[in-house]
Ligand code: HEM
């Protein structure tokens with residue numbers, strides 16, 4: 001398989017949403033199973049097992065997304081002024097515009113999903129599990 | 131002068147006639163043989179037309195509802211009939227109108243907008259279209275005998291199982307299930323089309339914005355429909371042979387259906403809305419004569435909505451007693467999905483703000499959409515707030531909200547597009563006066579109908595009631611809503627009158643009449659059967675605004691593939707990211723096969739409603755035979771063949787592996803299928819979570835671990851030859867492929883047999899409990915997949931034997947290998963889950 005992180009791989013645009021989906025499914029399944037199978041009472045480092053795990057999962061997810069955002073930024077910064085080349089008939093210039101688009105798209109996805117992750121993760125500190 | 135103004139001032143000379151060969155190979159067959167046409171542009175028109183027909187049919191039911199409810203004590207319908215009418219109204223609108231017409235629009239528009247002569251699998255779209263037409267009519271016709279589905283459009287059990295023994299809901303399950311399959315066929319077509327058949331230079335960052343939306347939507351359908359199809363299958367099995375998946379008395383759970391349904395049902399709203407937003411993003415720039423503001427941001431919004439909206443499936447189940455924290459996860463997803471919606475609205479408004487609006491009819495509909503969408507979005511936020519939902523749930527407030535979102539969000543953009551693209555399809559202009567009348571009647575009628583329903587809901591009127599007491603204070607508002615519905619209906623009739631009249635009698639349109647920038651408007655009007663005279667090389671998001679002389683250059687055959695010297699229907703396959711020419715795809719010519727296969731499929735599903743299972747099986751086999759014949763004729767090009775496409779470029783007509791469209795189609799199928807299987811695993815886990823102990827009380831764990839291991843070993847061994855299938859075509863000898871296939875089949879059949887023995891041996895009776903039923907399903911599902919793999923293997927074997935040159939069977943062999951390995955993975959996973967479950971009790 002081609003490297004999903006490669007700058008010219010369209011998958012790189014959707015990595016952040018994919019990570020978010022996995023994260024979301026994980027916390028949802030975790031909480032449902034904990035509530036129905038009755039191990040909500042367990043604790044981890046003195047916290048309820050569910051909030052503790054959700055917080056860890058949230059931090060891991062955020063770390064991955066920040067890293068993805070950093071990667072996208074490092075690709076975006078050198079070509080940020082090449083927007084207009086999207087009209088260019090010269091393949092070299094057009095390539096710059098394409099790189100800008102892919103990097104910016106990846107960056108925006110990472111940013112938005114960092115927010116979405118926070119929305120999902122933070123209530124775990126406040127809301128009772130079941 | 132800006133380039134947009136240049137484009138407006140420029141008038142290309144009339145197009146020279148197409149070269150005779152090109153024209154004749156793309157010419158439509160005449161008379162009855164028109165039914166054999168598979169070209170997407172042709173099928174697309176029928177497809178959109180069929181969608182509109184179902185809008186009218188669903189609308190008639192809506193009018194019956196409003197007529198009946200206009201005053202208390204309505205006598206038009208009995209309670210039982212009322213249930214059927216509103217269920218069929220919802221079902222028709224959602225499954226037979228909204229989703230298909232959006233797919234239809236993309237099938238019609240996509241080739242022109244991408245600069246392709248046709249999409250890569252024309253027969254698949256044709257088959258999907260015919261299935262939709264026949265299946266839709268079949269499902270709808272149930273109302274004529276008053277045996278229509280009657281449990282609401284989401285068919286909750288036990289209402290739909292125990293309390294509804296008639297065939298009503300079988301119409302839903304089989305009719306709609308069948309249409310979902312046709313929807314999935316279109317997914318393959320448009321996704322591979324967008325990835326592979328674009329104009330040269332239309333790199334990913336220059337993809338028309340509508341294509342992004344269609345791509346996202348198609349993938350969403352691919353993920354959302356399979357679990358629903360799985361749910362349909364489970365419920366149909368429960369109804370037909372009494373395996374109690376949803377029956378609470380035997381350990382099943384009706385909530386399971388709700389999960390499977392809403393995992394589809396919420397994304398469904400976006401599946402309907404996103405392509406409509408794509409149309410808005412395409413039409414709006416034309417009527418303000420400037421590019422869309424924030425292309426990358428809008429792409430972001432479309433893609434992110436696709437993902438986030440899946441995180442909302444449970445928000446329709448707020449009242450079913452889910453854990454608190456789980457609910458907060460879903461509220462979080464609702465909040466998150468509002469961000470991309472906001473981004474889109476912002477980009478649209480910014481585009482209007484900085485442009486020079488031209489108030490033609492399509493633009494009126496776009497403005498109407500924006501207005502309603504913003505208002506509907508606000509009520510949506512209210513419904514999403516958990517405590518509010520508890521009160522408004524199942525009241526008329528929900529009905530009002532639903533229609534604001536669906537009609538505002540989808541019907542208005544659709545109407546905008548119908549008027550906008552009329553000249554492209556028919557070569558004639560719509561009538562402004564009629565159009566304006568139609569718009570205002572529709573817009574005002576719509577608000578008069580649905581606004582009062584918000585108040586009715588807050589005043590406590592529940593939805594789905596067939597009558598209401600006169601003293602509740604609901605009379606005036608109901609009457610107003612009904613009068614509004616009449617006005618809305620008149621508006622829609624005026625709108626259709628304009629469309630039909632202008633299609634035949636409207637003034638002739640000049641080239642690019644709205645001065646749009648997107649590629650589809652570069653063709654002569656109406657768009658000729660050949661599509662573009664030559665396949666252009668483009669720049670930017672608005673190729674015509676970038677180069678106003680583009681239409682003329684295309685007409686003169688200055689670009690790629692200006693003729694069809696070999697007498698084939700061809701289109702260009704370009705690179706997924708950079709859109710450089712890579713291959714000529716030789717496309718099928720008109721054929722009866724898709725229509726015949728669709729007829730057989732319809733009979734297969736149709737007679738199953740009446741429990742004529744043998745007839746159904748026979749029809750299914752006939753359909754399969756047609757499909758195999760069609761497959762047999764699919765691979766014919768030699769790898770050594772290359773053709774000139776003009777401008778000094780020469781490309782092959784053949785490719786295998788990840789570059790080929792066949793490989794992509796297979797991978798897509800496997801991915802979609804994996805979500806169906808995922809749904810099954812979810813069902814198993816769900817029943818596990820709601821059971822006190824596992825296996826549930828009173829049932830012994832009798833699955834034999836040793837037998838399971840032998841089964842797993844055999845199945846795993848069969849994947850070894852399957853893994854080599856991908857490269858078998860490197861060797862020119864057919865013996866090798868025969869050997870591999872035979873080994874795979876032998877091991878697979880042995881393993882499959884053992885898996886059945888495992889079930890028999892265990893003595894687990896599938897009718898006894900949801901657990902036992904699911905154990906059976908977990909094995910049967912992969913087993914059916916292996917069975918399909920066996921048919922594919924047999925097909926490949928025969929083909930390689932009868933027709934030895936390897937390029938005639940290498941796609942078949944590779945795809946068989948892929949499919950087989952995927953089926954093996956399922957079986958191994960299933961065995962592991964059912965035999966080695968964790969005992970957390
Ligand atoms: C043409 C104008 C329309 C009118 C006057 C109308 C009217 C209604 C009414 C009054 C109900 C509530 C029935 C009840 O709860 O007792 C209803 C339900 C519904 N409508 Fe419409 N509708 C129209 C168009 C549409 C469209 C275009 C769509 C979808 C794209 C749609 C989708 C639905 C759905 C999904 C339901 C829920 C059915 C159920 O409860 O199972 N409607 N409609």
Ligand SMILES: [Cu+2]
Nearest residue numbers: 395396399445
């Ligand atoms: Cu929803």
